Amino acid sequence: MVEGAIFLFLGLQGAGSNGAAILQPVLQWGSSYAGGGLYWSLASYFVQGSPGKLVIASNTDAVPIQPNTRITSKISLVKHASDNGQELWTYRSEFVGFAGTKLTVQSPTELLAAGVALEAYGLAGCDSLPPGPICFEGVTLEIDGAPVTSQWLNRCAPSCGLATSVSQVVNAAVDVTITYD
Numbered sequence: 001m002v003e004g005a006i007f008l009f010l011g012l013q014g015a016g017s018n019g020a021a022i023l024q025p026v027l028q029w030g031s032s033y034a035g036g037g038l039y040w041s042l043a044s045y046f047v048q049g050s051p052g053k054l055v056i057a058s059n060t061d062a063v064p065i066q067p068n069t070r071i072t073s074k075i076s077l078v079k080h081a082s083d084n085g086q087e088l089w090t091y092r093s094e095f096v097g098f099a100g101t102k103l104t105v106q107s108p109t110e111l112l113a114a115g116v117a118l119e120a121y122g123l124a125g126c127d128s129l130p131p132g133p134i135c136f137e138g139v140t141l142e143i144d145g146a147p148v149t150s151q152w153l154n155r156c157a158p159s160c161g162l163a164t165s166v167s168q169v170v171n172a173a174v175d176v177t178i179t180y181d
Helices: none
Strands: 005-016 020-032 035-049 055-059 073-083 086-095 103-107 111-120 134-139 141-143 147-148 163-169 171-177
Touching: 005 073, 005 134, 020 086, 020 103, 035 086, 035 103, 055 103, 055 141, 103 141, 111 171, 134 163
Parallel strands: none
Antiparallel strands: 005 020, 005 111, 020 035, 035 055, 073 086, 086 103, 134 171, 141 147, 163 171
């Protein structure tokens, strides 16, 4: 691997009159706002704002992990409250079984759209990406503990031959695979 930063994550996002927000448990290579270095690490981020004006509102510190470690990330709605017309949602992002990755945040924006992403910054070229493909296995969305079926859309930047595929595996669970040149 080379210098730069690579972020792989599931995210839950929304948009409203208060701007955009995304909560994301992130597997990262490289340095970031949360720390890290020339190794793999885990961190949870809550990012708010609008395109071009995004800010990291809250994050955990990066927790180093060994390559090929199997990880499970989870985003949960903890609480929803309404007071005098003001809505507030409380969410939690974490990597199950990894201390220091749990982040609980409050948002005036309901997070409704789920996605999977590979983001890369400061890389010398496409050959700086980790060996692929990358697969997010058994991705499930649940409401009140019950799986829900979703329509997954493919949105890829036209670089490095990026492509995604989604295949249903069991019930509402899907595998999301990211391939590139």
